[in-house]
Amino acid sequence: MESSDNDLKSPSIESQPTVPLFIERWLKKAESAVGAITILLGIAGFGVGLLFGNYVTGLVGAFITFGIVGALEVHHIQTKVRLLQRLKERNDRNALFNGIRKTRGSLPKIISEFEHDGVCFRSVGLEDVPLPLTMAGPLCPKCNGVLAQRSTVQFPGIIRITFLCRCGFAKPSSLTRAELIAEAEQIANLPK
Numbered sequence: 095m096e097s098s099d100n101d102l103k104s105p106s107i108e109s110q111p112t113v114p115l116f117i118e119r120w121l122k123k124a125e126s127a128v129g130a131i132t133i134l135l136g137i138a139g140f141g142v143g144l145l146f147g148n149y150v151t152g153l154v155g156a157f158i159t160f161g162i163v164g165a166l167e168v169h170h171i172q173t174k175v176r177l178l179q180r181l182k183e184r185n186d187r188n189a190l191f192n193g194i195r196k197t198r199g200s201l202p203k204i205i206s207e208f209e210h211d212g213v214c215f216r217s218v219g220l221e222d223v224p225l226p227l228t229m230a231g232p233l234c235p236k237c238n239g240v241l242a243q244r245s246t247v248q249f250p251g252i253i254r255i256t257f258l259c260r261c262g263f264a265k266p267s268s269l270t271r272a273e274l275i276a277e278a279e280q281i282a283n284l285p286k
């Protein structure tokens with residue numbers, strides 16, 4: 095039996111490139127543009143197309159898969175970048191508050207406590223300045239613990255944000271911590 099460089103049972107049409115060559119060329123060109131998932135699913139699409147037809151349906155299957163999954167992957171990456179932007183928090187308000195508090199030698203005073211989007215917030219002022227100046231939260235509605243934020247992007251571009259407490263409380267949210275705090279600041283009438 096004559097053996098070639100590749101042992102794959104490629105289609106017997108001489109003029110067509112063989113499957114491994116095609117995939118190899120594809121891998122080289124596509125690797126920089128899209129991720130491994132797209133390439134692997136593209137190859138799977140080729141296999142499915144080949145299974146239900148011939149080399150041409152294989153190619154069609156591959157390119158359809160490649161196009162759809164490639165677009166989804168680009169969407170996924172764009173969502174990740176957008177989420178990173180949304181996660182950015184302004185920490186200047188608390189720093190400013192602490193600076194004022196130390197300068198005045200005053201103690202913090204809770205001005206209001208309220209629930210927003212299933213989690214708790216406290217607007218905080220000073221004992222001698224009983225006005226909302228800064229915000230504490232998001233806090234756990236069960237034990238008042240500070241909530242941690244977990245955010246992930248599931249393929250293809252589905253954002254999952256969850257607030258978690260050490261007591262076991264967990265709350266899925268459509269908003270990031272920064273966005274929730276911004277809304278709570280508006281509710282509590284904090285100076286901008």
Ligand SMILES: [Zn+2]
Binds near residue numbers: 237
């Ligand atoms: Zn808790």
